[in-house]
Amino acid sequence: MRTVSLNVGFMPLVDAAPLVIARELGFAEEEGLDLSLQGAPSWSTLRDRLALGQIEAAHMLSPVPIAMALGLGGMATRFDALCVLSINGNVIGVSREMAQDLKANGARLDFLDATTTGQALSSLNKDIRIGVPFPFSMHAELLYYWLDSIGLPSPQGLDVRTIPPPLMSQAIAAGEIDAFCVGEPWGSIAVENGHGELILPGQSIWQFAPEKVLAVRHDWAEAEQDLTGRLMRAVWKAGRWLGDPTKLSTIAEVLSWPEYLGVSAEIIERALSGQMVISQRGETRRVPRMIGFFEGAASFPWKSQAAWIGNRMATRFGLDRVQAAKAASDVFRSDLYRKHLASTGAEMPGASQKVEGAISVPTPVASKAGTLILQPDRFFNGAIFDSSQTS
Incomplete structure (x- = not known):
């Protein structure tokens, strides 16, 4: 496999760990990737670098690709969220x-x-x-x-x-x-x-909020399907490693290096x-x-999570809620997740959306790999969000 260099942007945060670990522990190398991790001074800088093609992928705030799909923020470039990098934090x-x-x-x-x-x-x-x-x-x-x-x-x-x-x-x-x-x-x-x-x-x-995503330009994902899959697999393997509680001290030590968080x-x-x-x-x-980073299919890009974000933005900015939820859902690429991670044994939920806020205890559900335990996702006020009922 030919090694390919990819420029990937990040902000100095604990939730950049899947990218850092993918590089430093060899998961990217296993996929024939040489990740050049480039820190950014602000989220707007990171967004613009990705939009302008200065980097191929980025550690990104989950609402950013959705805002862009809704025409908010002044950037028209379409981003795709390939997977969720972190929950909460x-x-x-x-x-x-x-x-x-x-x-x-x-x-x-x-x-x-x-x-x-x-x-x-x-x-x-x-x-x-x-x-x-x-x-x-x-x-x-x-x-x-x-x-x-x-x-x-x-x-x-x-x-x-x-x-x-x-x-x-x-x-x-x-x-x-x-x-x-x-x-x-x-x-x-x-x-x-x-x-x-x-x-x-x-x-x-919100007990299970999708905090950061792995974002790429939509046209790049379409044109570079092999590299997209390799990047997703490297990050997923890193997330699986991060899910081991015995690794906490090692993770913290690597993240503390000056080129990453420097604390x-x-x-x-x-x-x-x-x-x-x-x-x-x-x-x-x-x-x-x-x-x-991993437990409960944490990296799966649920379309219902994206719809919740889109619905909230639509309410705040006076947009059509149905159209916003649909546009938001399209950004979270559960189809690419299923396609490119099928060979890894990753837990695949039977559906790509669920009723958000309805799970109060760890709950077993059917998955392509057997039984998946979904973690609590309650909102503090007991509300639920059913994207199929958005109106």
């Missing part, structure tokens, strides 16, 4: 000053209870300046869904500011924002630096293990499934 935090305001106000915070914590924020009765890494991101979608559900009119009730993940702690320290939603390890860095406290993990809003392996391991330090006082909380 975000944290919501507040400045030390806001944490003190919450305590002075008698607010009750429960790190794993989105309703209680959301009500505590609402009780402040003040505008909140909140940082997110990009307007079209799961961070933004989770925040809007959460705060709207507990009665804070969003986005009207929020002053949302775009801040690259590595700069979130600095923005809190400078007083530019009061709160943030960001991927790890950057929430933990804000805690470590004494600039903020964590109040909620993203998985407490302490101990801080990185917090997200991988779910043992989160939420304040500089050393308070810890155990977060089940803080971040996932």
Whole structure:
């Protein structure tokens, strides 16, 4: 097999692990690929590099390809999401000053209870300046869904500011924002630096949120079907390796290298293990499934997940919800997943969509490889989303 070089962009986040591990542990090499991993300073830069053909693939926010398919954000290039790279992995935090305001106000915070914590924020009765890494991101979608559900009119009730993940702690320290939603390890860095406290993990809003995807240009996937398959298999093998809990220390060490995240392996391991330090006082909380790469067919690009994102965007931007859900679903390429991963033994759900929010306990379902155990995917408010009923 001829070795082919591929340029792949990423942001310095724990959830870039499938690409890093695919390169560093030889899974890409097994598929005849030499991955050149190129860090980006911001999500807009990463998106533009992919759109302009400067890189072949990218670690990408799951809503970005959907926003582009809906004509949002000023980029018309079609991206395809070949697979999901990671589930969950975000944290919501507040400045030390806001944490003190919450305590002075008698607010009750429960790190794993989105309703209680959301009500505590609402009780402040003040505008909140909140940082997110990009307007079209799961961070933004989770925040809007959460705060709207507990009665804070969003986005009207929020002053949302775009801040690259590595700069979130600095923005809190400078007083530019009061709160943030960001991927790890950057929430933990804000805690470590004494600039903020964590109040909620993203998985407490939606237990199985597709956080990042492996994105490519649609025309590239069509023209380079062999390379598409090789890349997908390398990343899937890396995800399977990442799913082994005995590998956490090794994963954290590799991700800590300067060319990737450049932060302490101990801080990185917090997200991988779910043992989160939420304040500089050393308070810890155990977060089940803080971040996932493999369990429960985590990498499968469910069309219903894409439809949920499309439906939320359509509601916010005044688009036709049925058309938006359909356009969003087309972006998540479960057909390519089934085609290119069939030889790996990957768990293949019998269908490409499900009712989102309906699974409260690990649930066995039929799959092409036997029995697949789907993990809980509940929304914090008990809502369900059936993409077949979108109207």
